Amino acid sequence: QVQLVESGGGSVQAGDSLRLSCTTSGGSFDDAALGWFRQAPKKEREFVAAITYGGTFTRYADSVKGRFAISIHNTENSNTVYLQMNNLKPEDTAVYYCAANPRGQALMAWWEYNYWGQGSQVTVSS
Secondary structure, eight states: OOEEEEEOOEEEETTOOEEEEEEEESSOOTTOEEEEEEEOTTSOOEEEEEEOGGGOOEEEOTTTTTTEEEEEEEOSSOEEEEEEEOSOOGGGOEEEEEEEETTOOOOSOGGGOOEEOOOEEEEEEO
């Protein structure tokens, strides 16, 4: 059974930092790209960042460039993707989801990702 398990959400003040983690298991994620998306209340799911297997390529939404950093740790049996979020703003408040694209491309379109984590709430107050 394929699983993506997230951890690390929470409630912080504007300007603070958080790190999200997501670990894959139960499937073959060789060469899979991993991404982060977010969805705020009454808004559509939006792309945040993505990274290819091995971390050779990264992509960011303009709204988080310079503040967020995505990284990946690959092992023989699992992959863990991290999203380091610095200088958080109230507009970053959302449920954050990690996702896996087995075809290996760090794409911005959420429909290109086949597997999803359970979601982690991030709340930033001013």
